[in-house]
Amino acid sequence: MDRVHLTRMCEALQESLDRARSEAWGDRPGDSPGEADQGPVGCPVAAAIDRSLTSLRADLDGHRIDREAARVRLRRLVALAGAVRSGDLAQSPASDPTRPIVDADPWDYRRDRHRDGDRWERQWIERIAGSTSLGSNPHGSTSFGLGLAQPEMAQPDLAPRDVAPRDPIDPCRPAPLRRALLTSCGMAAMTTVLALVERSTGDGPIVVDRATYHETRHLLATGALARRVHEVATDDVADAITTLGATAVVVDAVSNSADVRLVDLDRISHALDQVTGGPAPLLLVDASVCSTAAGPVRRLLTRSGPTHRTVVIESLTKHAQLGLDRVAAGVIVADDGDATLLDGLREHLGTNIADLTCLQLLPPDPTLLDARLRRIDRNAGLVAERLAAVGVPVVHPSRADHPDHTRWLADRPSCGLLTLPLEAGPPDLLDRWRERALDQEVPLDHGAGFGFDTTRVYRTSATVPQARCFVRIAPGTEPIDTMVAVAEVLASPWT
DSSP: OOHHHHHHHHHHHHHHHHHHHHHHHTTOTTOOTTOTTSSGGGSHHHHHHHHHHHHHHHHHHTTOSOHHHHHHHHHHHHHHHHHHHHTTOOSSOOOOTTSOGGGOOTTOOTTTOOHHHHHHHHHHIIIIIOSOBOOOOTTSOBOOTTSOOBOSOOOTTSOOTTSOOBOSSOTTSBOOOEEEEEESSHHHHHHHHHHHHHHHSTTSOEEEETTSOHHHHHHHHHSTTGGGEEEEOGGGHHHHHHHHTOSEEEEESBOSSTTOOBOOHHHHHHHHHTOOSSSOOEEEEEOTTTOTTSHHHHHHHTOOOOSSEEEEEEETTSTTTTTOOOOOOEEEEEEHHHHHHHHHHHHHHTOBOOHHHHTTSOOOOHHHHHHHHHHHHHHHHHHHHHHHHTTOOOBOTTSTTSTTHHHHHHHOOOOOOEEEOGGGSOTTHHHHHHHHHHHHTOOOEESSOOOOSSOEEEEOOOSSTTOOOOEEEEOOOOOHHHHHHHHHHHHGGGO
16 A cells, blocks of 8 residues: 555545534534534544544655554544544434424434445445446435435535446446445355345256355355255356256355456356346356456446346455455445345344444545555566466466466456465465565565455465365555565575
């Protein structure tokens, strides 16, 4: 994460606080933002956050702080700002005694839904998913950050509503309308959509790519849908759809697995169009590795006219938090009909994101996200090339021997993880990397996950029967000189 990106994130947090402050004070006579004791975002804590943000930006501009220390400070400020903004909002507030009961606000029970989430969901659709947005407010009003209903009006911080995305195949047609739904984590998004699969796809076959994330395959293999599941190899998914007459398909766009596969979403989508009879088939895509912003995923979402339904999920603990790693969250993108059903399932399954959690997510920023994905992809390619040069059997689609290399070259979805077989290195491989990094003063972290600022190494474990153990390298956003040093550390056991 570069200083300019950190500065932009500081600005985004400051803008969120300023907007919240303005909306909280509104037009109340006699009140002003300067009266620090009369509102949650006008309190001394908020003023202290303002000062800390100003100080952090000055340190970044003056090169007086390194990027890791800046990230830690910003993460703390994001947490404090979210707490301040939600401090006066009860989860189950009493209705306004001056209004008839019939006029009670349906948004008041914040465990089920809150305007903080609604606003962020709209921004995700309009800024990241590349599809037009449907409002979900029961009263038809626009959502704002502190849960305050405001009249419908232009939203200057969102994409103009008169510039609707167009279908990539037929530009004369508008892209289909879709909604986003936040959940408490990525697996909460998955379980919510699997509940939709169970309820809306009949009794037909469910084709599952064998490279799909092992936790997802475990849920499918052990739950109510198990008798319908057909696991097939990545290259056989499209053929299995037409042969079996699949009513649902589950894939990772880029797989979080040992073989790091890239499915052919275009071919799968067209295969589902050929399945007729019964309920419209559903394609469930997990985009956590490459992001919903990846070209193949956006192309799928903006493709109009398919006879099947498409639902995309993403864990927001990876790329979307831009390295802050502050909260667990997930997001679902679906068309309006499925989104309405998923909204109800999210409520009844208890998988909605908490309002405080939502307020600790910075607004989606396509510019920063794209820059981040490109940097991670570049660094992954650099590491893969260095390891291959010393004879390591590294797995990454940038390598010419990867089965999906041609598809990766055509679309270049970000793939921020590389894998090695357990037998590729000595038993103490991770400790050798750790010791070498310490000796060379090169930043290198150990831990689960990917999409962070500092490169991580991790040996996966088989927590469920569907899991396969391997060594994972998740490159960070380091600048090129640092990344070259990281690559040398990673190659050192074989040199």
